[in-house]
């Protein structure tokens with residue numbers, strides 16, 4: 001009788017179609033393209049950025065009065081961005097609204113402030129003595145006005161540090177990244193320090209080398225494991241093949 005196999009197949013097909021349907025209905029609604037313009041009393045007093053699903057595409061460099069692509073690949077679309085005159089008009093409107101709203105709400109509504117949260121990790125898997133990049137991701141920024149600095153064993157590090165502009169996030173906050181090029185050494189302690197104007201405390205995130213890859217040793221171990229697994233499956237395959245060919249003793 002073929003029927004149970006057939007039903008099983010139909011059920012499996014039904015489940016697959018269900019999964020495909022959910023995937024098809026959810027996918028198109030998931031993307032968000034956003035443009036955020038902000039103005040504030042602290043520095044930077046103006047900011048403007050386009051993001052796609054939280055990843056920055058373009059940002060406007062106000063002091064230099066020009067659009068900047070986050071990645072060189074986005075350069076061709078710069079011409080389609082809002083004109084400088086339009087941005088100037090929008091910024092003026094933002095500052096007028098800010099002045100009016102500040103006047104109306106001061107003393108009546110509490111000031112909204114988020115405590116920065118920082119996370120430090122390496123761009124590449126950690127290997128002592130091999131050049132790498134430390135990334136400090138700073139989230140929950142509101143308002144978008146902080147200074148990021150790095151310390152190694154308590155001493156300031158300023159060379160080979162790049163800090164991005166503010167990335168607007170979906171919850172109407174901001175985040176930014178700071179990159180530090182470094183060569184990890186045994187006993188390192190790196191600190192990413194975030195300070196806000198008019199605050200008496202800083203947020204700090206520490207990084208120490210943890211579980212570095214003992215480079216060649218690990219590679220050899222993984223390679224050995226892969227070969228062992230390969231041999232194991234080959235032997236199992238041969239055994240199963242021989243078993244299936246041999247007539248079973250009960251018949």
Ligand SMILES: *[C@@H]1O[C@H](CO)[C@@H](O)[C@H](O)[C@H]1NC(C)=O
Pocket residue numbers: 083085086089
């Ligand atoms: C900017 O504002 C000025 C004066 O209000 C107006 O004349 C001009 O058309 C505006 N430009 C754009 C691109 O909206």
Ligand SMILES: *[C@@H]1O[C@H](CO)[C@@H](O)[C@H](O)[C@H]1NC(C)=O
Pocket residue numbers: 099100103
């Ligand atoms: C702020 O309020 C004061 C008095 O209420 C008023 O004189 C001033 O023009 C207001 N400023 C703005 C920018 O609305």
Ligand SMILES: *[C@@H]1O[C@H](CO)[C@@H](O)[C@H](O)[C@H]1NC(C)=O
Pocket residue numbers: 133160161162179180181
């Ligand atoms: C920082 O920026 C400079 C110049 O744009 C670049 O050469 C360097 O690789 C960057 N460093 C990091 C850590 O991203």
